[in-house]
Amino acid sequence: MAPLTPYTYIQCPCSDASTLGRQADSNSPRSPDDDELDDRAFDPRAPRSNYSLYPLDYLNYCEDCQQIRCPRCVAEEIVTYFCPNCLFEVPSSNLKSEGNRCTRSCFQCPICIGPLSVTSIESPPDPSLLAAPDGAPAPHSGPYILTCSYCNWSSTEIGIKFDKSNSIHAQLVKLNNGGTTRLTAKEHRERRKEASQDRLAGPPSALAAAASNGGENNEELDLETQFANLKSFYQSQLADAAPGGSGLSSLNDLGFSSPTSLSRIMSLYTGGTVHNSRNKSRTGTMREALISDEGLQIASLDESAAIQHLHSIDYSETITTEQSTNQPPHLGEVHPHGTSRFASSLRPIPYLLRTKRSKRCPVCRHIISKPEAKVATTRFRIKLVASAYIPTITIRPLNIPSSSTPGTLPPLQPSQFILTFQNPRFETINVTLATPAKTPGRFSSKVTVLCPQFEIDANTDVWDEALKDTSDKTKLRRRGAAGDDGTHQAEAGKIWERGRNWVSIVVEVVPASLRLDLLEATAKEDEDVLEIPMFVRVEWEVDVGGDDVGTAPSRDKEQTEERELAYWCVLGLGRVGQA
Amino acid sequence: MSRRPPRGEYIETDTGNKVARKANLVGTQNIMLGGKTVIQPEAMIRGDLARSIHPSSSSSGAAPGSNTAVAIGRYCFLSRGCCLRPPGRLYKGAFTYTALRVGDHVFIGPGSVIQAASIGSHVHIGANVVIGELAIIKEYVKILDGTVVPANMVIPSFSIVAGQPARVIGELPEGGHEAFELRELYKTVGNNPQPAPS
Numbered sequence: 001m002a003p004l005t006p007y008t009y010i011q012c013p014c015s016d017a018s019t020l021g022r023q024a025d026s027n028s029p030r031s032p033d034d035d036e037l038d039d040r041a042f043d044p045r046a047p048r049s050n051y052s053l054y055p056l057d058y059l060n061y062c063e064d065c066q067q068i069r070c071p072r073c074v075a076e077e078i079v080t081y082f083c084p085n086c087l088f089e090v091p092s093s094n095l096k097s098e099g100n101r102c103t104r105s106c107f108q109c110p111i112c113i114g115p116l117s118v119t120s121i122e123s124p125p126d127p128s129l130l131a132a133p134d135g136a137p138a139p140h141s142g143p144y145i146l147t148c149s150y151c152n153w154s155s156t157e158i159g160i161k162f163d164k165s166n167s168i169h170a171q172l173v174k175l176n177n178g179g180t181t182r183l184t185a186k187e188h189r190e191r192r193k194e195a196s197q198d199r200l201a202g203p204p205s206a207l208a209a210a211a212s213n214g215g216e217n218n219e220e221l222d223l224e225t226q227f228a229n230l231k232s233f234y235q236s237q238l239a240d241a242a243p244g245g246s247g248l249s250s251l252n253d254l255g256f257s258s259p260t261s262l263s264r265i266m267s268l269y270t271g272g273t274v275h276n277s278r279n280k281s282r283t284g285t286m287r288e289a290l291i292s293d294e295g296l297q298i299a300s301l302d303e304s305a306a307i308q309h310l311h312s313i314d315y316s317e318t319i320t321t322e323q324s325t326n327q328p329p330h331l332g333e334v335h336p337h338g339t340s341r342f343a344s345s346l347r348p349i350p351y352l353l354r355t356k357r358s359k360r361c362p363v364c365r366h367i368i369s370k371p372e373a374k375v376a377t378t379r380f381r382i383k384l385v386a387s388a389y390i391p392t393i394t395i396r397p398l399n400i401p402s403s404s405t406p407g408t409l410p411p412l413q414p415s416q417f418i419l420t421f422q423n424p425r426f427e428t429i430n431v432t433l434a435t436p437a438k439t440p441g442r443f444s445s446k447v448t449v450l451c452p453q454f455e456i457d458a459n460t461d462v463w464d465e466a467l468k469d470t471s472d473k474t475k476l477r478r479r480g481a482a483g484d485d486g487t488h489q490a491e492a493g494k495i496w497e498r499g500r501n502w503v504s505i506v507v508e509v510v511p512a513s514l515r516l517d518l519l520e521a522t523a524k525e526d527e528d529v530l531e532i533p534m535f536v537r538v539e540w541e542v543d544v545g546g547d548d549v550g551t552a553p554s555r556d557k558e559q560t561e562e563r564e565l566a567y568w569c570v571l572g573l574g575r576v577g578q579a
Numbered sequence: 580m581s582r583r584p585p586r587g588e589y590i591e592t593d594t595g596n597k598v599a600r601k602a603n604l605v606g607t608q609n610i611m612l613g614g615k616t617v618i619q620p621e622a623m624i625r626g627d628l629a630r631s632i633h634p635s636s637s638s639s640g641a642a643p644g645s646n647t648a649v650a651i652g653r654y655c656f657l658s659r660g661c662c663l664r665p666p667g668r669l670y671k672g673a674f675t676y677t678a679l680r681v682g683d684h685v686f687i688g689p690g691s692v693i694q695a696a697s698i699g700s701h702v703h704i705g706a707n708v709v710i711g712e713l714a715i716i717k718e719y720v721k722i723l724d725g726t727v728v729p730a731n732m733v734i735p736s737f738s739i740v741a742g743q744p745a746r747v748i749g750e751l752p753e754g755g756h757e758a759f760e761l762r763e764l765y766k767t768v769g770n771n772p773q774p775a776p777s
């Protein structure tokens with residue numbers, strides 16, 4: 001097993017059950033329950049914790065609430081839609097009509113999801129012939145195919161070629177696998193109209209038509225045509241039923257003064273007797289689709305053809321579940337009752353669009369992250385990230401006794417780690433740490449933070465650093481000298497090392513022994529990972545400027561104000577080995 | 580061959596590039612380094628694979644010597660055993676190489692083979708990654724170890740990419756943008772390396 005890289009995850013306040021609904025009864029006397037909640041240490045192994053712990057990079061910070069915000073609690077708003085392949089922006093109006101995939105020529109391989117490129121099928125002309133008359137247009141002409149450079153799949157495998165090298169999406173929509181042209185729903189309707197006009201002179205009622213042209217009633221429809229048929233069928237049903245005996249058109253029904261609207265409104269207030277009688281008469285005239293022209297499709301449950309086909313083909317010609325789920329909904333699909341299982345029915349996958357999104361604080365609704373709208377730019381208009389407000393915590397081993405399994409912490413022996421806190425703020429901060437003496441869980445390890453309270457200097461800018469470089473160096477050297485004679489011991493109450501805007505301290509752990517035989521149980525997943533819950537309280541003073549309206553009365557007396565931020569985090573130190 | 584102290588592992592140029600003596604740079608006249616770039620031992624750059632067809636007559640008077648095969652920006656880090664190789668393609672029916680362009684603050688992990696057309700700034704490429712011919716990688720992209728990016732693939736900004744073939748497996752959080760800066764890493768290698776801070 002690979003040794004575990006130490007990590008720090010931070011808990012977002014949105015998941016803290018003890019703060020939920022607390023605000024409302026903050027003045028009421030505290031119940032014993034509240035105290036219990038306060039005393040209880042955060043358990044990183046609790047099932048809920050999975051959803052609340054994030055690496056610092058993933059967290060935002062709301063300046064108005066002065067609180068951490070996580071991907072789970074922020075409200076996102078889409079700024080831009082774009083294709084991840086051609087990087088073209090898609091206006092949201094197109095999105096409604098065209099769907100959420102690129103409609104240019106961007107496709108993924110249906111076999112391996114690699115990108116497909118458009119290539120001319122014609123063999124490249126002899127380069128020696130071409131080199132001489134330079135400037136002649138490249139004699140690339142159709143047909144074109146889509147090819148995958150990763151797995152060598154090409155659209156010829158499903159019998160599809162294109163006449164033009166651009167707007168492949170529009171061409172593909174009109175092609176069935178095998179290369180036959182697909183009729184759109186409109187074309188279907190027109191053809192049918194022509195056919196029925198030939199057959200019958202009079203206006204055929206649906207039932208009469210069903211009786212007369214029996215064979216064609218179960219014509220196989222693709223999804224788009226079926227939907228179009230169903231829609232027009234029910235629309236005509238509604239139009240027939242709505243006017244009832246009054247002879248009003250269905251449009252008039254929408255007006256407030258129309259009798260139907262009035263009866264509907266009345267029925268809302270009168271217990272529905274009027275409504276009921278009306279509704280009965282209406283449903284009486286509605287019926288279900290009966291033929292394919294009306295959108296009826298009878299499920300073909302006979303799979304013998306597919307089974308027969310399986311006998312004759314190779315295993316590789318069937319598709320995996322993943323390939324089938326990657327397939328986009330294909331409106332030209334004939335068989336809506338269960339998708340196909342054969343590679344010959346796969347379609348190139350148009351790229352799903354990607355988005356740029358802004359984020360809002362869930363509490364105060366202020367925007368805490370907003371990217372520039374243009375696809376090409378990576379700048380942000382607003383970017384409030386937690387790493388600019390709360391200290392980063394890095395962990396490295398200091399003193400770990402040798403273990404029987406390399407890369408693990410030996411149980412029942414003290415191991416020491418250095419925690420380095422780096423202050424991103426331009427103010428000096430005070431940090432107070434608290435950990436439970438024993439980690440929660442079945443295997444409790446002992447934890448001692450040798451220096452739980454310390455001050456970290458401000459994150460002065462680079463020029464300040466250059467100016468006071470000398471003083472910083474002497475500070476560092478003092479620590480370094482202690483290390484030279486090999487007696488640099490971690491001492492309780494003292495920090496280990498200090499730099500410009502960072503402080504490191506030592507944490508000692510005595511891992512528990514993972515004696516499962518005593519518990520008569522099996523280890524749960526990752527139960528051997530030593531995780532320490534740690535409560536971090538950061539305090540700092542800010543200058544209260546004139547722009548801060550809320551604190552105006554006290555401004556005369558003091559120019560600074562105390563601020564604090566407190567949160568739980570979890571330190572993953574390593575795996576505990578066997579004794 | 581150099582008048583510098585022979586024990587120095589790196590050649591440090593005026594523009595601050597740190598090129599390992601054991602790095603393998605072929606066709607150096609076609610390799611452009613922006614400065615402050617680290618090239619570790621056994622890294623290879625194929626500057627010899629320069630464009631073989633010159634658009635001499637048709638092009639609008641390109642500067643002489645513009646036959647750059649590999650252009651690398653500032654603060655890039657080419658780890659041990661990686662290989663940068665200009666991609667080849669058919670141009671008017673004939674095979675030719677086109678330039679491989681790399682932005683600033685690009686980390687290329689050990690053993691990775693790069694044949695992209697362009698790699699934007701602030702890109703982290705892990706160990707043993709293969710980037711296929713003419714792939715385009717935009718700014719702020721992280722490619723995890725062992726990924727195979729197919730030829731011609733475009734990877735948009737703020738993607739985390741992994742797998743064989745590569746797919747976008749995640750979105751880079753805003754808080755992670757700073758981590759792409761390689762100024763500190765630059766200081767930790769060379770003939771007088773500084774220890775990494777804390």
Ligand SMILES: [Zn+2]
Nearest residue numbers: 012014070073
């Ligand atoms: Zn949250």
Ligand SMILES: [Zn+2]
Nearest residue numbers: 083086102106
């Ligand atoms: Zn596209």
Ligand SMILES: [Zn+2]
Nearest residue numbers: 109112148151
């Ligand atoms: Zn493929």
Ligand SMILES: [Zn+2]
Nearest residue numbers: 062065361364
């Ligand atoms: Zn807020």
